[in-house]
Amino acid sequence: MDKTIIIVTGAPGSGKGYFAERLMNTIPGIFNLSQTDITSVSTGDLIRREIKSESALGHKIKNITEAGELVSDEIIAALLKENLAYNPSKITILDGYPRTSGQVRDLVQIIGNLPVYVIHRDTPPELVLKRVKNRRVCAKCGKVQTADHADCISCHGKLVVRKDDAVIEKRLELYTKETVPALELLRMAYPHRCFIINGAEEAQDSVLHLLNGPLSEIF
Numbered sequence: 001m002d003k004t005i006i007i008v009t010g011a012p013g014s015g016k017g018y019f020a021e022r023l024m025n026t027i028p029g030i031f032n033l034s035q036t037d038i039t040s041v042s043t044g045d046l047i048r049r050e051i052k053s054e055s056a057l058g059h060k061i062k063n064i065t066e067a068g069e070l071v072s073d074e075i076i077a078a079l080l081k082e083n084l085a086y087n088p089s090k091i092t093i094l095d096g097y098p099r100t101s102g103q104v105r106d107l108v109q110i111i112g113n114l115p116v117y118v119i120h121r122d123t124p125p126e127l128v129l130k131r132v133k134n135r136r137v138c139a140k141c142g143k144v145q146t147a148d149h150a151d152c153i154s155c156h157g158k159l160v161v162r163k164d165d166a167v168i169e170k171r172l173e174l175y176t177k178e179t180v181p182a183l184e185l186l187r188m189a190y191p192h193r194c195f196i197i198n199g200a201e202e203a204q205d206s207v208l209h210l211l212n213g214p215l216s217e218i219f
């Protein structure tokens with residue numbers, strides 16, 4: 001059987017990471033698969049794994065990130081290609097990739113004829129800002145929660161603003177400038193398998209609607 005690719009997209013703070021996680025945890029039960037049949041891949045994961053492997057490329061990437069520079073699209077494409085070739089899972093979820101038009105072009109080439117689904121979590125910017133401004137992370141255990149608590153609900157650790165969240169306005173600006181046109185390109189590449197879900201809806205509800213509806217044809 002061919003590998004199926006599910007691309008989850010959305011603005012920063014749209015909850016796409018959480019959505020991808022719900023998808024990953026729900027698919028096995030619905031399609032009668034084991035948890036190893038499905039993998040979730042983000043650019044950060046690919047980079048961290050390669051550095052950890054201590055390969056020649058891993059060392060190169062380590063030097064790039066330690067110098068505070070961005071890993072090039074070319075390197076990310078090579079890592080993704082390798083992952084798709086050797087990862088035995090039947091379904092791969094891409095979380096947060098592609099972000100630029102160049103990455104879309106790389107991805108289309110890497111994927112070739114594999115079946116692809118694009119799921120966009122559409123969250124209005126006001127809701128993103130409201131969510132992100134109210135989001136805190138425990139400095140001790142890393143649990144994500146809201147600013148409504150005085151300290152961490154699991155370990156009473158100190159709650160802090162995530163580094164990424166502190167610069168949300170800037171990230172939204174970059175998203176509008178670079179990622180929105182890239183996603184338009186992505187939708188043009190796979191016009192019949194793009195689904196837009198409402199970011200205001202509970203993630204698990206959207207996941208179930210998709211898996212029982214348009215995505216039920218995967219198996």
Ligand SMILES: [Zn+2]
Pocket residue numbers: 138139140141142143152153154155156157
């Ligand atoms: Zn904690």
